[in-house]
Amino acid sequence: MNKTLLALAALSLSVSTTALAQGAGDALADRADHALENDGIAWDFVEGITTEVGPRQAGTEAEQRGRDWAVAWLNARGFENVADEPYQMETWIPGDTRSAEIVSPFAQPLTVDPLGTSASTGPDGITAEVVYFPTVADLMAAPDGSLAGKIAFVSHSMTPTQDGSQYGFAGPARWVGAGIAASKGAVATVIKSVGTDNHRTPHTGGTSFPEGVAPTPAGALSVPDAENLERMFARTAEDGRPIMMKLTLTPEWLGTTTSGNVVGEIVGRDPSLAPVLVACHLDSWWSGTGAIDDGAGCGIVAAAALNVEAAGQPLRTIRVLFAGAEEVGLYGSEAYSEAHIDEPIAVGLESDFGADRIWQFQSNFRESNPELHGKIAAAVARFGVSTSTAVASGGADINIARDQGTAIIDLQQDGTRYFDLHHTPDDTLDKIDPAQLRQNVAVWTQVVGILANEPGPIKPRTGD
Template structure:
């Protein structure tokens, strides 16, 4: 009996010694620094989904495969509460795409259909082209002046670090076709909303106002738009044959993928971190937005290596962002009334974060200053700009929650946005890791903040 108790005592002593020898959890700062130098999780996600799934157009079988892949990956990486929250949506798919100048200066051009474009029919349509150097010129065109013509809308988008050129040039795509159709145009072509000079047209959604019958709409590559402008400079009428045969397939299934790192007090409002899982179908959606999903997941997993956070960190991999924020709206509707501590989204590529914006810089200055100081070592500057949040943060906006924007360098983003060039080789692993480091630091601070944050710019 004595030897039995002696053995038990020895085992207890060994267990106590082992426990005391276990290293303490890494500090948040150490975790963020480690992510900067060593993270492989974000790259693993982006490389995996772009290789094994590829393009993930909203509402299609490919998007469904992307959801299944993401669920499996999240579970394999230790996330809790992984599930799909389904919803229905209206789905559009592209068909044949051709544009050619006929008659004077005859030659083919590179074009892609815009989302929600109507079809020309298989035979295509041929019409004279009316040139508008800017969207404002189209606005000024008299009612009925485009009857029977194809409208061509150009612009002068330039690269900017903050992506502000998109707001300047975007209306040509967002509402240009509707405006042209309201003035009689039978179709619309635009200069691609992009900043590169490759012969790779940029797709993206267009919308038609209530009462305006949708017409065929496409985007020319920037070199082809340049060429078309040179043709007009020669002073002769230009005719184009346009063949676009997309189709609206009606209601289909989509869904949001959600997961979490459960906090010590799950009753507290969570930190909501978001990205979107769908992509356009021309490239593989590496920049827009597999990188965003990889970044937020890697940061959450990195935080989980340390002390368990006070608040739950909830991940939202939104579906169907590209064709109308279907996932963001569905998530907000399904969770209406739920409080959110703070919301952040990564959806501007994978280049480095350079600025920290919030909607509480003035109302919670001590917290903002703590965040700004914590990320200064990553080359992130403070800001007085008011954060408005990514497209998939409808719930955070509707609940008037704290919102942050971790502004990424957008200088080359619109070279790749919505093009066939949105592929894995465009992701810089070093800058990707900088994103994970900054996100780890910021989300870790927010998830351990006991007090509610009052927005107020």
């Protein structure tokens, strides 16, 4: 056990004792405990939006229906100042045709979905030789121009991790693979899905092309299909037979369309105090119904806000932000920050990593406000949530917190199975474990309740 671990163990002990002392007779703690066993609000949200709206691709009429649905839901639940705050965006849609077919020597269809911002092959597709790169590093090492007329196949290996850290390790195959391949002359790129499952459900997600490089068609093969293609390359490694693929992807750019952020508030007793911002995103990729990404997150933050209110009107206002167009480039989060940059928030938190249990709590004020950090840590310990010395940086939906340099809390969810489902057709309601969803709501209720009743500055600035 090293020094850091010893220190954490000591902290953990003091935390547990405090939690026991605080729990009794505390209306907020009681409400959080109640949510752990009984909360139906988060489920109601995610069950409702996945059933009644389904997929909510950014910038489309489906996303608009999602906003309309969310506005009605927030109003029905008693939120105040509910609004749909529109902004304009350039909108990409996946199109109707998606196929990848090995033409020779091992003719068979593969399952593919286009990546966000992929160009179209046109309805007749592109047929070309495939060149295999086991990793992005191998692709980077390919000589300039060497992929002229070819389809690049970029693979990788990804391991499930509780903290989701392997997304950073495996993600580049998707984030930059197509752009690098295009810059070396490739006519298209297919990647192994950035995912940890073995189902025929490709993982889409955004990709990007460097300045000056014309976007090419780019798709994700499902993991079993990518493995099959790898086996084909193992066979042709000796004899050099070319593997020919016909790829047909027909995404389109719709031009400028309207997207929007949905907001609502639990108004606090002292509206002069900066509000607590709790965020998620409302859009989803077209292929799933956006249950774990991120209907669950919106359900969790809204449920927490309502539970805090049920324990007594909070001191500060709690503002919920259901951001738009996160998946395709954080348009909503950026638009919200731009529109509200001059309205200070006290602290920002988001829920955008599925619906499995929270196991760790991080803040960016552990050193500047150790008392509050410790109070929160103590209060969530009974839900199996430890703390950490890592500094919270927030996620995609709370640009404003980073832009304002304000307090941020990360409530880390268990990501072990998140990348089985992330950005796939399999992101559907049945994947949500109601018990783990309730644990999220319980922890959020406790944390947001403490923050919303905190009179002093949450992240004191130097000199305050």
